[in-house]
Amino acid sequence: MLRMNLREAADTHPLVHLRHRVRVVDVGQDESGVSAASDSGERFRADLLIGADGHRSFVRSHVAPERPNADFAGYVIWLGMVEELKLSYPGPRPSRWEMLHSGESILFGIPAPGADGSTAPGRGRIGWAWYDKHSNPMLHEAGAVANGVVQHSVRPEDVPESILAMLEQEASQWSRPWRDAVLQSIADRNVLGTPIAEYVPLRLIAGRLVLVGNAAHVPTPMTGQGFDSSLLDAEALGRALRGADTTTAPHRLGDYDARLRDAQRLVESGKSFSRSYTAKESPQHGQKRGA
Ligand SMILES: Cc1cc2nc3c(=O)[nH]c(=O)nc-3n(C[C@H](O)[C@H](O)[C@H](O)COP(=O)(O)OP(=O)(O)OC[C@H]3O[C@@H](n4cnc5c(N)ncnc54)[C@H](O)[C@@H]3O)c2cc1C
Known part of the structure; x- marks a missing residue:
């Protein structure tokens, strides 16, 4: 139902153009804007690029190249x-x-x-x-x-x-x-x-590139908040960019950066569950599986 409502909102918004089955394989930026290239060879140019591409985010590798991957929990x-x-x-x-x-x-x-x-x-x-x-x-x-x-x-x-x-x-x-x-x-x-x-974010922004949702932070489902926090990202980013234009948009991203602390805390809280869950080893269980 959520997906249906989001889809309907996107389809009826005059400024949203949904493109399906398009895989982004390259992104870049310079002083005047960003670009993205698809696997079919198309190239797109814009003021900002928002990476909402999930836990294996490609855009994250450009925002945090020193730690591009989420870890297996x-x-x-x-x-x-x-x-x-x-x-x-x-x-x-x-x-x-x-x-x-x-x-x-x-x-x-x-x-x-x-x-x-x-x-x-x-x-x-x-x-x-x-x-x-x-x-x-x-x-x-x-x-x-x-x-x-x-x-x-x-x-x-x-x-x-x-x-x-x-x-x-x-x-x-x-x-x-x-x-x-x-x-x-x-x-x-x-x-x-x-x-x-699981992924504790190092940063959410690099120049004109910005991350939201699981691209930005990956908490274990045990937190029950991955989706919620993705929506909070979108809301905060929308607020930060309200009324922005081509020139001001990149500077406004600083306001969105306030999400970083919350996102780090959320993933860290999930990691402490994961650590305690994976650390415990009960002998009975080992025997049962081994039998
Ligand atoms: C088992 C499980 C249970 C969960 N339970 C809860 C819960 O109870 N409550 C809660 O709040 N959250 C829960 N979550 C977390 C929630 O599902 C995620 O936080 C949420 O889906 C993140 O949304 P997203 O849009 O950031 O990423 P995704 O939903 O992963 O969407 C990313 C999209 O990007 C696309 N994409 C990826 N790479 C590219 C590319 N190169 N080019 C173009 N498109 C690309 C993908 O196809 C995908 O459509 C759970 C997760 C799991 C795994």
Whole structure:
């Protein structure tokens, strides 16, 4: 729904021109402006270039060349989402998200609207996110993590049967309906693996280049604030640039730089979770996985 609303706002704004399936492969700047080149050879020129290109940001490599990559945080999150209609758990639909702990495992359960936005009984979906720090060798084998950098997620069709069997075996530790949702996702072979990245920003601006969202900062999803803070970036940047023109725009970016401290704090708070989560090793768990 969010995406739909944003898309509608962009489509109806006279100054926004959306271009789809265009990959930026080069950026540059000089005293009078910035340029970007696409993989199809097009070149664009403007007063400013805003890098909103996510956790593997290309623009970041120009803003912070000394530290261009987000680090792998040391764990993966297995994700699934199933139609409530497919589940037969007893009792009413959960009304809010829940975080469950069991030994070293953490599971987020998320009641979500149906694809049509409906939250009527039986019409919604149940989502889950399972934190797992024991499957890192598999992530490296699949090329999802290389040299300490997250390269891509593990698509459902690429999740090994051994991982699905392990999740199935350990799902009994979770209460219903979350356990049912995990088991149904496994039965549907619809489990996505997202290796988690983290990036504490060094800076948000370099001349006429500026970063927002995950391009600027990558907090672990455990903070629950990655998307929110991306919107706060956009809002702060909009405020800083209100009424600016070609000459003043680059100077106005200084006001946006005030976001840096908040962004650093957010990622650091998530990193302390990641450190404590990946540091603990329970002997029972090791035995169970090894068996
Ligand atoms: C498992 C998980 C759970 C999460 N849960 C939450 C939560 O509960 N709450 C919350 O607030 N946040 C959450 N987040 C974080 C949230 O998803 C991100 O913070 C948010 O998506 C960042 O938005 P973005 O637009 O900066 O980057 P993205 O959503 O990654 O978008 C970047 C875009 O840039 C495009 N792109 C990349 N490179 C190029 C290029 N060279 N040229 C052109 N386009 C390019 C990509 O295709 C993509 O469309 C979660 C993240 C994960 C992984």
